[in-house]
Amino acid sequence: MVTSARPQFTAFIGQQLLASGPLAEVAIAVMNASRNPAAPPIIMFADASGQPIDLDLRGTERDVVARLPQPAPDREAATEEASTEPRGRGRPKLGVVAREVTLLPRHWEWLGSQPGGASVALRKLVEEARRANGDADRARAARDAAYRFMSVMAGNLAGFEEASRALFADDRRRFVSLIAGWPDDIRDHVVKLAFSDRAEP
Structure with a gap:
């Protein structure tokens, strides 16, 4: 089983690195540093996207951590679980979402002839493309x-x-x-x- 790394975050105070690591650790470091009224501007980034993020840093460390967004489920783990669970409608706990896909009749005909039907064939095609273009x-x-x-x-x-x-x-x-x-x-x-x-x- 391959487990994806936990998301990492980085905070800068002025032009200097303040903290880097899991969100809770970085948030607490930012909260403590921001208590100094003379501190330079502090910006926190999500490393995966490079985007600045804003957090509510009011209250105690426990308050701050309790308000942090929860990480998304591990997609690789969900894929493995999907292969061992009996088939069910929707399978919401695996994050399966029904959405519309527009294809030509010959595409639907080909998908319908594949083992497991259209949904299984589409998932396989997507996974193959992800591996090829990873x-x-x-x-x-x-x-x-x-x-x-x-x-x-x-x-x-x-x-x-x-x-x-x-x-x-x-x-x-x-x-x-x-x-x-x-x-x-x-x-x-x-x-x-x-x-x-x-x-x-």
Whole structure:
């Protein structure tokens, strides 16, 4: 069984890294740092998307943690469970959602002739495409996350436009060279977002 890593989050105070890790840990670090009225602006990011996130940090640490959004169920675990459970209508606890798919009659005819019917055949096709395009999809998601993060944290830094072009051209050497003069924590984090997943199977 392959288990996906838990989502990671990163917070910056000014141009310096404040905390990185699970959401609860980072949220508590942000809450404590924000109590200093002289603290520089603090921004928290979801590493998977590179998007800034806002949390309600009022109250005690327990209050803050209790209000945090819960992670989505592990899709790989759900897939394994689906293969061992008896078939049922809808299977809502596995996250199966009925949606409309528009196909030509010959497509429906072919799907209907497959073992398990149209739904099983479509799921198999999607999983095969995910496996075939997995590396490209991960690279695109990493690039997009890095760009969103650097747009917020480095949009006014020297070389941002050129670095963005190098990032989207997947020119790692030029990209790293162009951001070499950025603040250390910002530079290191954007490189981590952009390229750390490239060696994953």
